[in-house]
Amino acid sequence: MSLTRRTLLTTAAALPAVARAQSAPVLKIGCLTDMSGPYKDLAGPGAVAALNLALEEYGVSGKGMKVEVLSADHLNKPDVGATVARQWFDRDGVDVIVEVANSGVALAVAGIAKEKNKVYLNTGAATSDLTGSACNANTIHWVYDTYMLAKSTGGAMVKTGGDSWFFITADYAFGKALQRDTTDFVTGAGGKVMGSVAYPFPGTSDFSSYLIQAQASGAKVLGMANAGADTINTIKQAKEFGIKMRLAGLLLFLTDIHSLGLDVAQGIVLTDSFYWDMNDRARAFSNRFSPKAGGARPTMVQAGVYSSILHYLKAASAMGVDKVKLDGAATIAQMKKMPTDDDCFGPGSIRADGRKLHPAYLWEVKKPSESKGPWDYYKALATTPADQAFRPLDKGGCPIVKS
Amino acid sequence: MMMIFGIPAPLLFGQLLLGLINGAFYAMLSLGLAVIFGMLNIINFAHGALFMMGAFVAWILLDQLGIGYFPSLILAPLIVGAFGVILERTIISRLYKLDHLYGLLLTFGLSLVIEGLFRNAYGSSGLPYRIPDILQGATNLGFMYMPIYRGWVVVAALVVCLSTWAIIEKTSLGATLRAATENAPLVQAFGVNVPRLITLTYGAGVALAAFAGVLAAPIYSVNPNMGTNFINTVFAVVVIGGMGSILGSIVTGFGLGVIEGLTKVFYPQASATVVFVVMVIILLARPRGLFGKAA
Numbered sequence: 001m002s003l004t005r006r007t008l009l010t011t012a013a014a015l016p017a018v019a020r021a022q023s024a025p026v027l028k029i030g031c032l033t034d035m036s037g038p039y040k041d042l043a044g045p046g047a048v049a050a051l052n053l054a055l056e057e058y059g060v061s062g063k064g065m066k067v068e069v070l071s072a073d074h075l076n077k078p079d080v081g082a083t084v085a086r087q088w089f090d091r092d093g094v095d096v097i098v099e100v101a102n103s104g105v106a107l108a109v110a111g112i113a114k115e116k117n118k119v120y121l122n123t124g125a126a127t128s129d130l131t132g133s134a135c136n137a138n139t140i141h142w143v144y145d146t147y148m149l150a151k152s153t154g155g156a157m158v159k160t161g162g163d164s165w166f167f168i169t170a171d172y173a174f175g176k177a178l179q180r181d182t183t184d185f186v187t188g189a190g191g192k193v194m195g196s197v198a199y200p201f202p203g204t205s206d207f208s209s210y211l212i213q214a215q216a217s218g219a220k221v222l223g224m225a226n227a228g229a230d231t232i233n234t235i236k237q238a239k240e241f242g243i244k245m246r247l248a249g250l251l252l253f254l255t256d257i258h259s260l261g262l263d264v265a266q267g268i269v270l271t272d273s274f275y276w277d278m279n280d281r282a283r284a285f286s287n288r289f290s291p292k293a294g295g296a297r298p299t300m301v302q303a304g305v306y307s308s309i310l311h312y313l314k315a316a317s318a319m320g321v322d323k324v325k326l327d328g329a330a331t332i333a334q335m336k337k338m339p340t341d342d343d344c345f346g347p348g349s350i351r352a353d354g355r356k357l358h359p360a361y362l363w364e365v366k367k368p369s370e371s372k373g374p375w376d377y378y379k380a381l382a383t384t385p386a387d388q389a390f391r392p393l394d395k396g397g398c399p400i401v402k403s
Numbered sequence: 404m405m406m407i408f409g410i411p412a413p414l415l416f417g418q419l420l421l422g423l424i425n426g427a428f429y430a431m432l433s434l435g436l437a438v439i440f441g442m443l444n445i446i447n448f449a450h451g452a453l454f455m456m457g458a459f460v461a462w463i464l465l466d467q468l469g470i471g472y473f474p475s476l477i478l479a480p481l482i483v484g485a486f487g488v489i490l491e492r493t494i495i496s497r498l499y500k501l502d503h504l505y506g507l508l509l510t511f512g513l514s515l516v517i518e519g520l521f522r523n524a525y526g527s528s529g530l531p532y533r534i535p536d537i538l539q540g541a542t543n544l545g546f547m548y549m550p551i552y553r554g555w556v557v558v559a560a561l562v563v564c565l566s567t568w569a570i571i572e573k574t575s576l577g578a579t580l581r582a583a584t585e586n587a588p589l590v591q592a593f594g595v596n597v598p599r600l601i602t603l604t605y606g607a608g609v610a611l612a613a614f615a616g617v618l619a620a621p622i623y624s625v626n627p628n629m630g631t632n633f634i635n636t637v638f639a640v641v642v643i644g645g646m647g648s649i650l651g652s653i654v655t656g657f658g659l660g661v662i663e664g665l666t667k668v669f670y671p672q673a674s675a676t677v678v679f680v681v682m683v684i685i686l687l688a689r690p691r692g693l694f695g696k697a698a
Contacts, residue, residue: 036519037628040527171672197667200675205623205632206425209667212417212547229529232624240534240622242541242548259528259624 025321026066029055029309030094032084032109033124034101035073038202038228042253042299043101043124049292050302051098054309057288065313065321070094074105076202081105082112089116095325096121096312099305103127103174113138118328121312123304126227126251127177128391131355135398137329140336142356143304144273146174147391149250150181152271152360152384155189157221157248163191166219166245168210168234170226171198178225178250194219201226207234211241220246227251232259239264253299257377262368265377269364273389274300274344275378278361285343297375303344308356311340348386353398360389410668413546418664420544424553426660427560428615432633433640433652434564435611438571441647442584442604445495445506450637451630452514453609456483457616458625459521462530472535472621479617480610487609491602514630521627529624556618563614564653571649580604636663639682645695655693 031051033043048071060067070088074081081100088094089112097113100106101124113120114136121140122130128145129135165186169175175198183193194217197210211234214222222245224234231252238247249256252270276286276297285306289298298306315334316324324331332354340348340356348358363378371377393401432454439447460482461475470478490513498505538552571577583590583597591597616629623629640659644651659678666677673680685693 036522036527038527040522042528044527197671199667199671200673203632203635203675205626205629206421208421208424208553209418209664210671212414212421213668215548216411216414229527229624229626229628232529236531236624237622240541240550240552242550255526255528259531261531264531 024064024066025325026068027096027316027321027324028068028070028088028092028094030085030088030092030097031069031071031099031305032074032081032088032097032105033071033099034076035071037076038230039076039101039124041255041259041296042228043099043301043305046289046293046296046298046302047099047101047124047305050289050298050306051309053289053292054306054313058310058313060313063317065316074100074102076102076105078102078104078108082108085109085112089113089118095119095328096331098122098309099124099301101125101301103129103177104172106130107134107173110134110136110139113328116328119312119324119331120328121308123308124301126174128181128396129173129177131351131353132391132396132398135353135396135400137354137400138332140308140332140350140354140356142308143300144271144360145355145390146178146181146250148273148360148384148389149178149271150185152362152382152389153248153250153269154182154185154223156269156362156382157246158186158189158191162221162246162248163189164219165191165193165221165223165248166214166217167193167196167223167225168207168214169196169198170201170230172201174227175201175225179223182223182225182250201230204230205233207237208241210234211238211243214245215241215243221248222246223248223250225250228253228256229259232256235260235268236264253301254297254375254377255299257365258296258375262366262371262377265365266367267365269362269381271360271362272300272378273358273360274298274303275361275363276303277376277378278380279346281343281346298344307340307342307344310342311335311338314338351390351393353393353396353401355390355393357386357390359386360384414668415665417547418668419661420547420549421553422661422664423657424557424660425663426657427557428619428633428656429637429640429660430564430653430656431560431615431618432612432637433644433656434567434649435608435615436637436641437644437647437649437652438567438611439605439608440641441649442580443495443601444499444503445510445605446503447605447608448507448510448634449490449514449517450510450609450612451634452517453483453487453630454612454616454619454633455521455627455630456486456517457613458532458620458623458629459525459616459627460613461617461620462532462625465532466530472617476614476617480613483613483616484606484610488602488606490609491605495605496598496602514634518627518631525627527627529626529629532620532625534621552621556622559618560615563611567611568649568653636678639678643682643685643692645692648692648694648696651692651694 072084096119098121103125106125123142126146128147130141167179169179249270257265336350345358362382460479464470534552541550587597640655644655666674
């Protein structure tokens with residue numbers, strides 16, 4: 001490029017800005033999520049709202065921190081998500097990626113965060129491989145995972161007589177991990193799996209064929225190893241076809257129940273690590289969140305974004321923003337050292353393999369007569385304490401734990 | 404128990420029936436596409452979005468005005484059809500002189516905009532729509548439990564498809580339409596208002612999509628993405644049937660529904676791709692599609 005007067009002028013104009021940026025480094029947080037697909041309502045814009053709430057309540061400007069927020073849609077495609085993550089890290093100088101609902105995309109982003117030595121806080125994806133075979137020193141898995149769901153929901157089903165299962169599984173990383181982990185619990189407790197179907201994801205809306213196959217297998221429990229709009233369609237159609245099996249919603253979010261309506265959803269048993277009405281602190285958070293999310297109550301994924309970013313900011317204050325920007329793994333190490341505490345999940349901690357620990361709750365969906373109004377959907381059945389809710393540290397095969 | 408290819412016979416019959424039900428949706432959607440392509444030479448990519456609008460209009464009519472399912476079955480196609488007429492008059496009609504590709508791009512863009520607007524307004528989890536009381540319940544066919552509503556869908560789809568075919572092939576209105584596609588200036592010389600005919604044809608094709616949308620509302624969740632799930636398959640149906648062939652799209656719609664249903668038993672992972680495998684085979688053997696006329 002030849003040097004013209006114009007480039008010289010623009011370069012000169014840019015110089016003071018660069019100098020300013022060096023004096024007060026800007027933390028860049030990227031929220032990569034599903035903005036348009038089946039997981040939009042349980043994460044999506046609500047996740048960005050939760051992120052902004054965390055920044056506001058931590059008082060970043062009052063503490064002299066400069067923070068910039070970016071958001072993007074991964075379209076549930078690992079290649080799209082990976083491209084955005086690379087652009088954010090390489091071109092836009094993003095320091096931390098949060099959320100990523102979709103296990104396939106999440107595994108891709110985890111690898112890139114490690115390669116670039118950045119921070120990745122996963123709240124929406126389920127696969128327990130993020131703290132198992134695919135774990136790394138740059139990733140924290142915040143809210144829940146397939147092992148937790150399988151142990152809590154699967155275990156409760158087998159205990160109450162549901163000892164033969166048929167799975168309807170979304171054919172990608174998440175569905176497969178969920179089916180694998182649940183199968184372990186079912187067979188471990190003496191039950192058996194009578195069969196399964198893996199259907200193409202995304203793009204399937206008719207589950208009737210799979211439901212008929214499930215019915216024909218003679219199994220007592222229908223394990224739905226899928227999420228979001230897919231689970232909603234499965235449940236609706238199971239009712240339509242008079243499927244007599246017990247439905248195990250292995251992963252159901254508050255927004256799914258909202259969409260189904262209590263008429264259809266009543267009696268379903270599910271596991272969530274956060275429910276907006278579970279205690280005073282959760283209610284307080286929820287009341288601050290709702291006005292920013294069009295009146296909707298937060299899902300556990302959105303609560304996780306708030307909780308994880310709050311903890312990240314605490315670590316950034318403790319280390320200094322300069323060091324946080326320089327070394328993602330060191331930031332994660334700092335976050336693991338500090339105990340966590342926030343309105344959503346209460347006191348907790350982060351394990352060496354990147355697993356955030358807190359209790360898992362088993363819920364039952366209320367009957368329409370028991371509900372006081374919109375969003376009043378769950379009643380508590382059981383609690384698994386934080387130290388038992390997740391896969392034991394030595395069982396995951398996480399390489400950074402061995403070393 | 405009788406077995407066919409290692410699958411219990413009752414299960415197989417059940418799958419055939421379910422395939423026929425899905426085929427009913429394919430047939431109705433591809434019929435609208437075929438009518439629009441045959442008359443307007445526009446590849447209407449917005450068809451899925453208009454199908455989704457049909458379902459949403461039915462939901463809004465029920466939620467806001469308390470208008471039930473059966474009135475919606477008439478009203479929603481009329482409302483969405485009117486919307487289609489406005490689209491055609493204001494935007495699409497400007498592209499008739501250009502290559503197919505422009506129409507395809509324009510309608511694809513329109514579908515993204517429409518779906519995006521609905522997603523912003525209503526989210527992506529979907530909204531519940533109850534099956535009307537009179538069609539609630541199910542009957543036991545011996546080999547499977549058949550929801551009455553699904554049976555109704557097949558009947559309604561067949562009636563609509565056959566009447567559309569009859570109107571186009573057997574009435575004088577249909578004859579004028581077909582003549583206008585062959586040679587518009589000549590038909591105009593006979594005093595027929597061809598642009599208006601074309602506008603109304605587009606409106607009718609769109610109304611068919613909306614009708615299918617209302618039928619789909621109680622089965623699937625009323626969801627901004629519900630059209631996208633169908634539209635790729637439906638395009639394959641139109642291509643396999645022969646672009647613009649009315650009868651071709653009806654027969655192929657039901658046929659592919661059945662093939663897809665069977666794939667869901669033998670190898671579920673491929674159920675989304677099997678339609679395109681069939682398309683490749685058909686196009687290799689008959690490049691104009693099963694019912695396409697030679698140029």
